[in-house]
Amino acid sequence: MSEIISSVVAHYNYWIYIALMMIGLYAVIGKKNLIKKIIGVNIFQTAIILFYVSIGAKKGATIPIIHHGPGGGHHETTASVIEASQYMNPLPHVLMLTAIVVAVATLGVALALAIKVYNQYGTLEEDEILSRIRVR
Amino acid sequence: MSSQYPGLLIIVPLLSALLISVAGWVNKRLCFPIAVVGLSVALYASIGLLLRVLAADPALDGGVVLYRLGGWDPPWGIAYYVDRLNALVLVVVSVSALLNLIATKNDVRESFSTKIGAFYTLYILLVTGLLGITVTGDAFNLYVLLEITALTGYGLIAMGGEYRAPLASLNYVYMGTIGACFYLLGVGYLYMITGSLNMADIASILPGLYDSKVVLAAFVICMVGVWLKMGFFPLHAWLPNAYTYAPSAVSSLIAPLMTKVMIYVMIRLMLTVFTPEFTFSVLALQTSVVWLAVIAIVMGSILALGAPDVKKMLTYIIVAEVGYMVGGAWLGNRAGMTGSILHIANDALMTLCVFLAVGNVVYRVKGYGFDDLRGIFVKMPFTMIGFVAGAFSIIGVPPTCGFFSKWYLISGGIEAGHYGFVAALVFSSLINAVLFFKLIEVGYYGSEDAHHHHGTTPVSMAEAPVSMVVPLLIVAGGLIAVGLYTGDIVARIIDPVIAQTIMD
Amino acid sequence: MKFLGIIVVVITGALLVYTTGDFPSWSDPASPASTHVSPHYIEKGMHETAAPNIVTAVLADYRGFDTLFETTVVFCAGVVCFFLLRIPGRSPFTECQYRHKATGITVRVKHDRKMSGSFGEFERIDTLWTPHDLIIQTACRILIPFIQLFALYVIAHGHHSPGGGFQGGVILGASIILLAISHDLRTALDRLGEKAHAILCSVGVLVYAGTGAVCMVLGFNFLDYGALARILHVDPVMARSHGILVVEVGVGLAVMAALIWIYSNVSSRGNYDEGL
Structure with missing residues (x-):
């Protein structure tokens, strides 16, 4: 029993990311409204961000900014040895900064395309658009 | 100079895309010549790289040209690895892109007269992305470049003026983004289990971890992502419409190159990152x-x-x-x-x-x-x-x-x-x-x-x-x-x- | 399609949950991710780049090439939105509404030629116009300079505290978008026109890529800021720190311009006439 509990504690946020990701995936596959699909894609991307940030977590560590004296910035001032275990893993945060930016850019482009779709067909419901294409 | 080829290959097209973007607002006639110059330099660099790789002795250093971006050593910084495989693909990409650029000049001038600067900016950025995907040795860097090719591709496809182009492009956005995200997720799995993002480094760590379910999942997720991007059969639904309704200058750029570069990525993952031993023996x-x-x-x-x-x-x-x-x-x-x-x-x-x-x-x-x-x-x-x-x-x-x-x-x-x-x-x-x-x-x-x-x-x-x-x-x-x-x-x-x- | 969706989602989810069994425990300091590459950044980053914020150091230096393309992605999005949506020139048949400031009488003008700006007593208003809230307008006018100041701080202080080019650029962009929302799009565009968006956006990325190219010209690899030591007359480690600052400024410019560019295209559907 305690094994199961410890396994749950060790992995539950990975399950949350999977749940979130599947919600996004379902929205992309199952929804007919094009904006809802865009939201689904965004949820999907957010789930991945949650996953990466989870990798970066480290028990008992603080944000990855080296504590330095008021002199500030000059590399000579840090006399004490820096232990890697004191600070969070910075790499996933860097990667996710990139992924967030990419997500924003994709969202902008998707919205622009949605506007273009709306201008063209007068609706954002996929089945209505398809029936309009067929009539044409 | 020749040691800078891998850098020039990416940087010159990137800089020329930015210059085109400015030129589009200043003097539209400059756009096309800048684009030609940018891609010609890329072609020159890629041919130079191919010759260098061919001249290298495979027994000595694996026949690989290594280029450290920012001067950092590989597992910490991003590095380019050029071997014969990607040198070949680089030449193919840059030749095709340059020829297509010249061939479609008249067509583009007539169909995109007012937005010619934006068109060539996106065109060159798309090619930069493809070249970057091919040349990079870093799994995450590949994702960023993948998104560059994707975003520019969405824009170029939707401008066809065809009745169905916007919807085709939007569907491509959904599938393309999901595909890229799957790839990103696979890279995340690899990072979690190996702690590295460098392909060669991952490959050297992985053999000890072959029985881990995480490696298996990473492989499958990456493959699904790449297959989505290349339009492998059950996941191909976005491809025909997107490529058909694109303007012809764009179809003849994207159709030959995009899927091929994704195939290259798949082969790179199979051969270099996961090694054939894992792909063909461990995996059933x-x-x-x-x-x-x-x-x-x-x-x-x-x-x-x-x-x-x-x-x-x-x-x-x-x-x-x-x-x-x-x-x-x-x-x-x-x-x-x-x-x-x-x-x-x-x-x-x-x-x-x-x-x-x-x-x-x-x-x-x-x-x-x-x-x-x-x-x-x-x-x-x-x-x-x-x-x-x-x-x-x-x-x-x-x-x-x-x-x-x-x-x-x-x-x-x-x-x-x-x-x-x-x-x-x-x-x-x-x-x-x-x-x-x-x-x-x-x-x-x-x-x-x-x-x-x-x-x-x-x-x-x-x-x-x-x-x-x-x-x-x-x-x-x-x-x-x-x-x-x-x-x-x-x-x-x-x-x-x-x-x-x-x-x- | 819904049924298919549920099947796909359930199967994929189940497979993914199954693989979590072999994951390293959450927040385990001994997990491979925390022991292989990242300790180098934490332990050496400060000595090698003189940037106490390791995220900034990794973002703009160790993995600076990623960030260059990340900025390019934003630039791409700006160009794509413009490319897709912008309707060049104003259609001659648009109907414009002008409001007499003193009396509040609204005049509707068809076939608008050169009305805007020539009537001091009139102001151009949106079709779906509601009287502007004085409190909102004034509050925003007062706040925007401070928001922008804070954005500059965030960009400049990215070495020492959370922040950097992206964050600062977003805040800068948001300040202008706030102006567009609290007043109208035209007011914002009068301050910073379309051409300025486009050119600033490419200039921002050019600053980044150009810094890298300068390093290359000096005989180092692309983006190896250590090369800047010769120009700046400091030691290579401080040169890296300065290099990071320069590229952060470029990123900030590009992100700010791209966000405003995307906003004005998307919100006005490309005619730059009336926004949200």
Whole structure:
């Protein structure tokens, strides 16, 4: 029993990311409204961000900014040895900064395309658009 | 200077894209020359790289050119690794992009007159992204570049002015983003288990972890992402519409290059990151993937038979060709892998060739339905010479290069005892023959029943401008040249690649 | 489609949950991710780049090439939105509404030629116009300079605290978008026109890529800021720190301009006439 509990504690946020990701995936596959699909894609991307940030977590560590004296910035001032275990893993945060930016850019482009779709067909419901294409 | 080739390869196109963007607001006539200069430098650098890699001794340093970006050593910074495999793909990408750029100059000037700066900016950025994907040795960097090609691709496709283009592009956004996200997730799994993002570094850590479920999941997730991006059969739904309704200058850039570069990524993952030992021995997926490829080939060919117009027919042929390459790579023997790598280059060239020809036809006839091709041989003889060369290569008629890669693929299939794959290849070649001879028949004899075109006016010659025909004929000549030099390409480029990864 | 969706989602989800069994435990300091590459950044980053914020150091230096393309992605999005949506020139048949400031009388003008700006007593208003809230307008006018100041701080202080080019650029962009929302799009565009968006956007990325190219010209690898030591007359480690600052400024410019560019295209559907 305690094994199961410890396994749950060790992995539950990975399950949350999977749940979130599947919600996004379902929205992309199952929804007919094009904006809802865009939201689904965004949820999907957010789930991945949650996953990466989870990798970066480290028990008992603080944000990855080296504590330095008021002199500030000059590399000579840090006399004490820096232990890697004191600070969070910075790499996933860097990667996710990139992924967030990419997500924003994709969202902008998707919205622009949605506007273009709306201008063209007068609706954002996929089945209505398809029936309009067929009539044409 | 030559040590900076990998840097120049990416940086010069990037800088030229930015300059074009500014020039678009200052003086529109500067856009095209800057684009040509940027891609020419990229081509020069990629040929230089290929020569350097060929001159390097594989036994000494693996025949790899290493370029440290920012001067940091690999696992910490991002590094470019150029070996024979990606040097080949780099040359193919930059040649195709440059030729297409020149060939479509008139077309672009007429269809995008007011936004020519934005068009060329996106065009060059797309090529930069493709080159970057090919040259990079960092798994995450690949993702960022993947998104650059994707975003620019979405924009370029949707501007076709075709009624269905925006919807096709939006569907591509959904599938493309999901595909890229899957790849990103797979990289995350790899990072979690190995702690590294550098491909070579990951490859050196992985062998101790082969029995971990995480590695298995990472592999499958990456593959699904890449397959989504390349339009491998059950995941291909976005591809035909997106490529068909794109403007012809864009179709002839994206259709040859995008899927091929994704195939390259797949092979890179299989050979370098996960090593053939894992892909073919530890994993029990080999046969099922090849069967999936068989279905892709058969379905692609059948759908091509039912396609309503020329461009859509060609896009379904691309779906089938993706099946060729995925299947060949997954056969798990030298001949199959050789065929697959060779087909990346060949298929890029022959798809470029036919799409350029169709682009010329669209430029003159303003349509790409089967009916628009009536009497086209009389009207545009030189364009059709190029088209026939491309068609013969896709069918696999001997002196053209398509024959040789198909030969390797079939012999790989026989060697592996996978006769389903062999049968699918033969079936698809027959279908291609039927499709193209039907087109050629319409184009050659179609003018006789000219009563469709109300009147007795004989069809006169109306060839596309020289700047459009010459690049097409260069590509067509290239198809035969590559075919004739297949032996050299295989012996000097592809064999060492496979030998390096110790496959058999 | 819904049924298919549920099947796909359930199967994929189940497979993914199954693989979590072999994951390293959450927040385990001994997991491979925390022991292989990242300790180098934490332990050496400060000495090698003189940037106490390791995220900034990794973002703009160790993995600066990623960030260059990340900025390019934003630039791409700006160009794509412009490319897709912008309707060049104003259609001659647009109907414009002008409001007499003193009396509140609204005049509707068809076939608008050169009305805007020539009538001091009139102001151009949106079709769906509601009287502007004085409190909102004034509050935003007062706040925007401070928001922008804070954005500059965030960009400049990215070495020492959370922040950097992206964050600062977003805040800068948001300040202008706030102006557009609280007043109208035209007011914002009068301050910073379309051409300025486009050119600033490419200039921002050019600053980044140009810094890298300068390093290359000086005989180092691309983006190796250590090369800047010769120009700046400091030691290579401080040169890296300065290099990071320069590229952060470029990123900030590009992100700000791209966000405003995207906003004005998307919100006005490309005619730059009336926004949200």
